[in-house]
Ligand SMILES: CC(=O)N[C@H]1[C@@H](OP(=O)(O)OP(=O)(O)OC[C@H]2O[C@@H](n3ccc(=O)[nH]c3=O)[C@H](O)[C@@H]2O)O[C@H](CO)[C@@H](O)[C@@H]1O
């Protein structure tokens with residue numbers, strides 16, 4: 121199992137190219153199931169989750185080419201991948217494939233809308249909470265689907281096409297918004313989704329679906345209206361830059377000090393989070409080529425945060441922000457409201473000397489003047505990168521074990537950071 125070894129203490133200076141967003145690329149890839157034409161996606165990151173979804177889509181009969189070729193490539197940061205779901209050969213997504221990744225469950229929407237049936241294993245993904253699928257089931261039922269949950273599978277049928285309806289999400293869900301929006305594109309009549317997720321990834325998906333011939337308005341607001349059409353065509357569409365990767369590196373620079381251009385990043389995709397990082401003492405500016413983050417020797421100011429759906433502070437940056445706060449000049453409160461078990465990084469950060477106490481869904485972080493390197497274990501995707509950030513600022517050597525979590529969501533992390541002066545390497549095996 122690969123590990124990452126870091127020798128902390130260096131400032132970060134240089135340029136980090138920001139990759140296409142994992143959480144935008146995955147639903148966009150799944151949208152290829154909605155058409156028998158070719159969907160070409162630009163700026164797809166090279167990540168374990170993308171590779172896994174290619175396998176899952178392949179099981180349904182989706183063919184693909186990468187930069188115009190059949191084989192997968194590993195060079196370069198972004199790839200153009202064309203997906204062609206001309207013939208759906210199987211409407212079952214088996215446990216062995218779906219259990220590895222939460223987003224793979226989302227195939228349920230397009231398969232049901234296009235084929236009238238889908239049998240999809242209950243999903244896996246980061247172990248950060250119970251993560252039920254009740255909203256997907258309830259929402260698809262509102263569109264007329266018959267749904268049973270049987271032997272760990274969601275079995276959905278809509279023999280006479282889905283029917284548009286109004287559905288009010290009782291709780292905001294990014295994944296259920298993606299799925300109902302995709303399903304409603306091929307439903308008969310109009311669907312109105314209320315209390316929908318407003319995340320940039322939802323907007324990116326809606327724009328792609330509209331380029332494919334869908335009729336969606338309101339994405340990015342809490343009410344999305346979808347006028348169903350008979351079929352969708354192919355399109356060419358670009359994956360937005362990864363706002364979580366952007367925020368992660370911004371927090372790394374805020375912690376180590378230095379001056380880094382996050383090339384290709386868009387501040388508008390995470391303004392709330394960047395404002396928080398500025399309040400800790402970093403300077404952040406949007407330039408023509410990306411987002412520039414600077415911090416000189418001044419101390420890190422403590423800031424309280426509460427995670428919220430977009431445009432609030434993202435839960436996917438909570439662990440990284442906690443890493444930053446471990447070295448602040450005071451006490452900060454970090455409250456997690458999205459997932460009930462997303463504090464597994466706390467005990468690992470403590471190995472580096474962090475002072476954190478938990479009280480329900482709130483972590484109280486007492487900043488310390490220095491962290492000291494130690495062996496630590498990655499427990500989930502964003503928790504792992506919080507340990508990397510802390511390791512970059514800690515004195516001496518930190519070894520992060522179970523790096524496969526990181527590989528799900530951070531493209532060439534060691535390469536990007538070492539080019540900015542960090543001492544970081546992957547130890548294979
Ligand atoms: C691949 C991807 O894009 N993953 C992101 C997506 O996950 P994901 O789409 O799984 O997250 P949701 O927005 O659905 O989850 C939000 C909350 O709703 C709950 N819920 C969700 C569905 C449901 O049927 N019932 C229910 O109770 C969840 O348990 C959670 O407490 O949004 C999360 C919240 O921004 C991010 O942390 C994940 O990185």
Ligand SMILES: C=C(OP(=O)(O)O)C(=O)O
Nearest residue numbers: 222223245246436501502
């Ligand atoms: C939690 C995440 O991913 P997933 O929803 O796939 O588990 C994440 O991207 O931080």
